Amino acid sequence: MTNTSHEVVKGPHHSGDAAPIALSAHSITKRFPGVLANDSVDFDIRAGEVHTLLGENGAGKSTLAAMLCGLYQPDSGYLLRNGQPIALSSPRAGLQHGIAMVHQHFRLVDRFTVAENVVLGSRELSFTLNRKSIDEKVAAVAESYGLPIDPSAIVGELSVGQRQRVEIVKALYQGAEILLLDEPTAVLVPAEVEKLFENVHAMTAAGKSIVFISHKLGEVVEISDRVTVLRGGRVTGHVSGRGSTDTKELARLMVGRDINLSTQRASHATGHEVLQIRELSLTSDGVNILSNISFNVHEGEMVGIAGVAGNGQRELADTIAGLISPTAGTISIGGAMTTDRGPIAARELGLAYVPEDRLGMGLVPSMSILDNLLLTRDRHIVVDRATVRPEATRLIEQFEIKANDADHVARKLSGGNAQKVLLARELSGGRTATKLLVVCSPTRGLDVGAIETVRRLLDDARSAGQAILLISEDLDEIMSLADRILVLYRGAIVHETSGEAAQLSTVGAAMAGLKTEGAA
Numbered sequence: 001m002t003n004t005s006h007e008v009v010k011g012p013h014h015s016g017d018a019a020p021i022a023l024s025a026h027s028i029t030k031r032f033p034g035v036l037a038n039d040s041v042d043f044d045i046r047a048g049e050v051h052t053l054l055g056e057n058g059a060g061k062s063t064l065a066a067m068l069c070g071l072y073q074p075d076s077g078y079l080l081r082n083g084q085p086i087a088l089s090s091p092r093a094g095l096q097h098g099i100a101m102v103h104q105h106f107r108l109v110d111r112f113t114v115a116e117n118v119v120l121g122s123r124e125l126s127f128t129l130n131r132k133s134i135d136e137k138v139a140a141v142a143e144s145y146g147l148p149i150d151p152s153a154i155v156g157e158l159s160v161g162q163r164q165r166v167e168i169v170k171a172l173y174q175g176a177e178i179l180l181l182d183e184p185t186a187v188l189v190p191a192e193v194e195k196l197f198e199n200v201h202a203m204t205a206a207g208k209s210i211v212f213i214s215h216k217l218g219e220v221v222e223i224s225d226r227v228t229v230l231r232g233g234r235v236t237g238h239v240s241g242r243g244s245t246d247t248k249e250l251a252r253l254m255v256g257r258d259i260n261l262s263t264q265r266a267s268h269a270t271g272h273e274v275l276q277i278r279e280l281s282l283t284s285d286g287v288n289i290l291s292n293i294s295f296n297v298h299e300g301e302m303v304g305i306a307g308v309a310g311n312g313q314r315e316l317a318d319t320i321a322g323l324i325s326p327t328a329g330t331i332s333i334g335g336a337m338t339t340d341r342g343p344i345a346a347r348e349l350g351l352a353y354v355p356e357d358r359l360g361m362g363l364v365p366s367m368s369i370l371d372n373l374l375l376t377r378d379r380h381i382v383v384d385r386a387t388v389r390p391e392a393t394r395l396i397e398q399f400e401i402k403a404n405d406a407d408h409v410a411r412k413l414s415g416g417n418a419q420k421v422l423l424a425r426e427l428s429g430g431r432t433a434t435k436l437l438v439v440c441s442p443t444r445g446l447d448v449g450a451i452e453t454v455r456r457l458l459d460d461a462r463s464a465g466q467a468i469l470l471i472s473e474d475l476d477e478i479m480s481l482a483d484r485i486l487v488l489y490r491g492a493i494v495h496e497t498s499g500e501a502a503q504l505s506t507v508g509a510a511m512a513g514l515k516t517e518g519a520a
Contacts, residue, residue: 030067051224068099098176178209179210181211185219190505191509270483276332305478306488358418368406392406399424401417437468441471479499479507
């Protein structure tokens with residue numbers, strides 16, 4: 001395998017070079033308008049190994065994976081399957097060669113059963129099989145790889161982890177020998193991640209090849225036999241995995257410099273209470289979204305709300321921000337009641353809000369950075385753009401926003417830079433100095449360099465005395481940043497612990513709805 005950069009190739013191949021190469025890509029180049037996505041990339045996967053593709057957003061890993069399964073076609077270069085040239089015109093062609101991709105966003109029909117989803121689009125004439133026969137065949141495939149799933153279960157009633165198993169079983173049922181897993185742990189709780197890794201080991205033990213696409217460095221080191229790192233569409237290193245390298249080395253290969261993701265929790269005493277939530281409940285169409293929630297956040301404190309998506313986190317944030325009126329309970333900021341007073345009143349009392357949807361709710365995509373930074377200013381004051389431009393330029397530099405200038409249009413920013421613009425606006429204060437920052441999934445989808453910057457900005461805000469409510473589905477992020485951790489499950493706080501005393505297994509179990517010590 002050729003390294004296309006000047007980095008030194010690291011480490012031997014785990015699966016013993018006697019293992020045959022199942023699929024290889026040679027000098028793969030792919031261009032899109034204005035973008036060189038892959039530049040002469042070489043990659044191979046051996047039978048019975050896990051080979052991870054690692055890189056920042058835009059590094060080219062998803063584009064390469066798409067060409068390995070037939071979703072895209074390379075502009076130049078070629079693929080070999082078991083040493084023989086192949087041309088993949090579509091994912092169907094990829095599957096005919098035993099290659100399948102399990103996407104991060106599942107492609108299942110909720111109202112169908114597991115078995116119906118598995119055989120949907122199968123090469124065999126599934127309509128000639130009776131339901132019992134289909135169920136038995138699907139169950140046999142699932143059980144052979146340690147993927148227990150009820151073939152008759154309705155997919156819409158399954159957990160996220162179970163749905164992922166259905167996608168994997170579907171690929172195996174349809175004859176996949178090489179599986180490309182796209183960010184497979186992004187929506188899983190720790191127990192589900194552990195189970196997924198067990199399934200991956202079972203598949204590789206049976207000779208299957210796994211291409212693992214991820215940005216979580218710790219998981220990459222744990223699961224990978226080999227790692228190929230991409231930066232700017234080129235390979236910067238091939239590294240052996242399974243504990244033979246560390247996350248710092250991988251991060252350096254990803255971004256070209258040393259990265260530090262560690263943070264120090266505030267050691268000083270916290271100040272006055274800023275946010276007070278008392279017996280907050282929210283009902284919609286007869287369904288309890290939030291149930292009797294009570295907690296507070298103090299000056300210089302970061303409280304983390306952990307939970308799997310869909311357990312009320314977004315509604316909690318929107319209610320605090322004044323975008324939703326609660327069914328019952330009270331909210332106060334700095335001692336002043338904000339319940340039912342709307343978002344403007346909340347902002348006037350010092351609330352800053354970074355929503356989950358950066359370009360949908362946080363920024364106006366068609367507006368410039370300058371105009372987006374002005375959105376929280378007093379609407380009754382005429383702003384001289386020439387006067388505020390130097391401030392916008394200062395914020396661009398302070399928050400390390402990669403843009404040509406303050407007139408750069410928001411929709412053309414990367415996810416990381418869009419998030420930095422949001423944080424710059426909210427932390428710099430609008431019409432009122434910021435007292436409370438509510439931030440949702442601040443590093444979701446960001447590369448490791450942007451994650452480092454965003455975490456440092458949050459840590460600096462806490463050190464400056466701001467109260468921060470951090471809402472995130474990324475448990476590692478919550479564990480590393482929060483002074484206190486609350487777990488939200490089905491709209492209720494089911495567990496509370498200090499950041500220092502928090503245990504990954506306990507918090508993860510609470511996120512999955514299991515009873516734990518410290519239950520609220």
